[in-house]
Amino acid sequence: xxxxxxxxxxxxxxxxxxxxxxxxxxxxxxxxxxxxxxxxxxxxxxxxxxxxxxxxxxxxxxxxxxxxxxxxxxxxxxxxxxxxxxxxxxxxxxxxxxxxxxxxxxxxxxxxxxx
Amino acid sequence: xxxxxxxxxxxxxxxxxxxxxxxxxxxxxxxxxxxxxxxxxxxxxxxxxxxxxxxxxxxxxxxxxxxxxxxxxxxxxxxxxxxxxxxxxxxxxxxxxxxxxxxxxxxxxxxxx
Numbered sequence: 001x002x003x004x005x006x007x008x009x010x011x012x013x014x015x016x017x018x019x020x021x022x023x024x025x026x027x028x029x030x031x032x033x034x035x036x037x038x039x040x041x042x043x044x045x046x047x048x049x050x051x052x053x054x055x056x057x058x059x060x061x062x063x064x065x066x067x068x069x070x071x072x073x074x075x076x077x078x079x080x081x082x083x084x085x086x087x088x089x090x091x092x093x094x095x096x097x098x099x100x101x102x103x104x105x106x107x108x109x110x111x112x113x114x115x
Numbered sequence: 116x117x118x119x120x121x122x123x124x125x126x127x128x129x130x131x132x133x134x135x136x137x138x139x140x141x142x143x144x145x146x147x148x149x150x151x152x153x154x155x156x157x158x159x160x161x162x163x164x165x166x167x168x169x170x171x172x173x174x175x176x177x178x179x180x181x182x183x184x185x186x187x188x189x190x191x192x193x194x195x196x197x198x199x200x201x202x203x204x205x206x207x208x209x210x211x212x213x214x215x216x217x218x219x220x221x222x223x224x225x226x227x228x
Contacts, residue, residue, distance in 0.1 A: 033216070042121075042220030043205060056215065091159070095216070101147035101166040101209070104216050106159040 002026075004107035006092050012113045013082055021077045021110045025094030033095075033104060034067055034077050038088040046090075049075065050097055082114045117141050117208040121219035128196055129227055136191040136222045138206030148189040149207040149216070150180055159205065165189065176200070201226045 005024040013019050025032050034046040045059035049069045060066070064082075069075040079086055089111050093104040122137040140146065150162040163174025170182040180191045189206060206219040 031215075035218070043218045045218070048215050050215070093159075093216075101164065103149055103161050103164055104207075106151075108158045 004092055004094050004105050006090075006107035006110050008110060009108065010111045010113075012115060015084060015114055016081055018078065018080045019082055019112065021079075021090050021092075021112070023075045023077070023092030023094075023107060025073065025075070025092070026105055028096065029094035029105070030072060030097040031095040031104075032069060032075050033093045034075070035091040035093070036088045037091060037109070041088075043091070046077070079112075082112075084114045087112055087114045117146065117210055117217040119206055119208050119217050119219035121204075121206050121222050123222050124220065126222055126224045127227065128224065130198055131195050133194050134192065134196050134200075134224060136204050136206075136224070138189045138191065138219060140187050140189065140206075140208045140217075142187050145210060147209045148180070148182060149209075150174065150178070150189075150191050151205040151207060151218075153203045153205065153221075155202065162191070162204070196224070196226050198226050198228065200224060 004026055007022045030051045032049040036044040036046055047067045048056040064080045067077045089109040091106055091109045093106045095104040096102045118141045120139045128134045148165040151159045152162045153159045162178055163172050163180055165172045165182045173179045178193050180189055182189050204222045207216045209216045
């Protein structure tokens, strides 16, 4: 596609429910990032996929968070048993691996509200 | 991986005044440096980037940044800001060991008339 696409754009869920957030990166981009942006906070790194390498999961805040990337393209971030502190904007970005210094392109984000 | 420090979390500035946003990173042999901007209720977009060559990089909307290897810094400047420059600004770094981008915590610039 023309840009990074994220869905849904907004999600309201009840505390304790599971949610899935989807990211469709730019075609051909083999690096994919998930970040979280809480109100008044900066970008919190969550997870990084690069090609077929094992993902860098060092930013996932708890074992309730997980992410998959199928076929080297679409990624799904899953939050189990959501808590109110999970409310944030979840941003996905992709970049072109193999070209040093390439920038990341961001989607518009999914605003998650846990009530 | 790199670590990135944005020294100012909030920068209030009057319209037509200059602004400088500071960014420092952990040292490495070679780095690639970026500034992103996030306008209110919008996604992040690239403002400018340094890959190699001239240490002074010009970006969109009159912004420029200077790479200083000895000080491991990449400060962003604009000589005269507009109300429309009110936004959050993020510094990011990647190095030659992998392609992963590391972001700073962000600086919120609020321009007042």
